[in-house]
Amino acid sequence: MVKLIPTKEEWYAALSERHGEKIQNIFESATVAICGLGGLGSNIAFALARAGIGKLILIDFDSVDITNLHRQQYKANQIGISKTKALKDNLSEIAPYVVIETHSVRITKNNAEVLLEKADIICEAFDDAECKAMLVNLVLERMPEKYLVAASGMAGFGSANTIQTQRISKRFYLCGDGTSDVQSEGSLVASRVMLCAAHQAHTVLRILTEQFET
Amino acid sequence: MVKINGEELNVAGKTIAEYLATTNYDPKRIAVERNGDIVFKSQYGETLLQDGDSVEVVSFVGGG
Numbered sequence: 001m002v003k004l005i006p007t008k009e010e011w012y013a014a015l016s017e018r019h020g021e022k023i024q025n026i027f028e029s030a031t032v033a034i035c036g037l038g039g040l041g042s043n044i045a046f047a048l049a050r051a052g053i054g055k056l057i058l059i060d061f062d063s064v065d066i067t068n069l070h071r072q073q074y075k076a077n078q079i080g081i082s083k084t085k086a087l088k089d090n091l092s093e094i095a096p097y098v099v100i101e102t103h104s105v106r107i108t109k110n111n112a113e114v115l116l117e118k119a120d121i122i123c124e125a126f127d128d129a130e131c132k133a134m135l136v137n138l139v140l141e142r143m144p145e146k147y148l149v150a151a152s153g154m155a156g157f158g159s160a161n162t163i164q165t166q167r168i169s170k171r172f173y174l175c176g177d178g179t180s181d182v183q184s185e186g187s188l189v190a191s192r193v194m195l196c197a198a199h200q201a202h203t204v205l206r207i208l209t210e211q212f213e214t
Numbered sequence: 215m216v217k218i219n220g221e222e223l224n225v226a227g228k229t230i231a232e233y234l235a236t237t238n239y240d241p242k243r244i245a246v247e248r249n250g251d252i253v254f255k256s257q258y259g260e261t262l263l264q265d266g267d268s269v270e271v272v273s274f275v276g277g278g
Contacts, residue, residue: 036278038278039277039278040278041278111251125278126278127276127277127278128276128278129240129243129274129275130242130243130274131274132243132274132278133242133243133244133245133274136245136272136274137245137252137255140245140247140252141252141254141255144252150272150274152272152273152274152275152277153275153277154277155275155276155277166215168247168270169247169250169251169252170250172247172252172276174272178273178275179275180275180277181275181276181277182275182276182277183275183276185277188277188278193277193278200263
């Protein structure tokens with residue numbers, strides 16, 4: 001038997017009841033790009049899809065690997081599938097009316113502006129420090145009109161309370177503890193990565209509702 | 215004096231590149247903002263730090 005899911009109108013009504021119609025309209029008309037779909041990106045995507053963000057642009061060149069499953073929002077039967085497809089499938093099950101655009105490519109200096117053109121807010125969710133710095137410099141230099149929410153420092157078993165959100169400049173936010181490097185900490189655990197991803201997703205919602213950090 | 219990541223430093227007159235050379239920052243892992251604006255990577259060698267400047271050096275670590 002086919003189990004019917006709620007209609008788009010019912011979904012919108014349910015979200016509006018929780019967030020208020022004004023805020024839900026803002027969320028629904030927003031486009032957010034997520035660069036990197038690992039521990040940060042997959043968890044950011046879940047939070048934003050649940051909030052009813054209208055459109056997500058998901059970008060990652062990689063496939064789901066067994067070493068991802070301890071902290072990323074994928075399933076055992078998705079190993080080997082591209083992260084863009086796997087995450088789109090998973091998001092569609094929990095938030096079927098979010099529009100999802102996927103790009104299974106590596107973000108470079110040559111394609112970033114085209115990939116990110118339609119985004120109101122860009123989330124940097126890479127794991128490599130040099131890639132993080134590359135994207136942040138590129139967005140700030142070439143796309144100064146965009147909001148950028150980046151992350152640095154969420155490895156290891158340090159206190160949850162050290163993960164913070166800092167507004168570096170008008171449109172540039174940085175989440176994390178700033179120091180715990182996966183190279184020295186040796187591990188990443190879902191709970192602490194999710195804290196940082198939650199900071200990033202929550203910062204997106206606060207930017208959209210014009211609640212800016214001072 | 216120049217405020218860098220909240221600390222007042224006597225580096226006015228130096229370029230960003232000259233200042234960075236005195237630190238442990240890895241140039242490939244940082245972004246530099248000066249008075250609220252990004253300093254283009256290509257401009258580190260030409261951008262002079264001035265008295266009263268406020269600079270943020272954001273240094274990225276791995277993990278995500």
